[in-house]
Amino acid sequence: MFGQRLKQLRKKRKLTMQEVADYVGVAKSTYAGYESGYRQPTIESIQTISRKLRTSADYLLGLTDYAELPAEINHNAKEYLNIGKLHWDGVPLEKGDLELIRSLMERVLRDRSLPEED
Template sequence: MLSKNLKLLRTANDMTQEQVAEFLGIGRSAYSNYEDGRREPPIDVLEKFANIMGCDLATIYEENEEAVKSQLICAFRTDGMSKEDMEEIASFKRLVLSYLKMERLLND
């Protein structure tokens, strides 16, 4: 489920393995191993991955594919983006995710 969700979230955000790997500070082949299920990524890599995807860390381990898809807050075109651009997007997505969590708490 982890490897499947990594790929699902990456493709839903229209990102290449190379872009994600660069953002995570790892090689593309290492990231490919995570997506293929050959290796499990360390928690710090997963946290950074969740940031750029705009989801909770728990979403990466979610077994229900529809639940994963429902967590896609916002997606950006990634053509020609630098690592710095991706850092800014990750910050924005963290802000949006925090806002949505706060809204849910206030409405419950």
């Protein structure tokens, strides 16, 4: 299953064996062995391959049938707090609530950057 999934995703991503092998830092013949099942990659190589193929190691190992990674969560909370019209479990957050949340978040980040005392 591992080799089949490697080959299927590599082709779907329009990558050559050489491109994936170069990314992983192995010879093309070594990577070809992964796809054929003749060789077994290290855990580190599986992680690197999964990054290149934009999938999870769990998918490659047959632990899940979901090949696609979930959409990356990349939202700035500060921007959301400026939008307004937010709610907490259906209870609308008012301007004062959002200002309090903003100040609490700033405090958390400020405290995080302070050196720890012995």
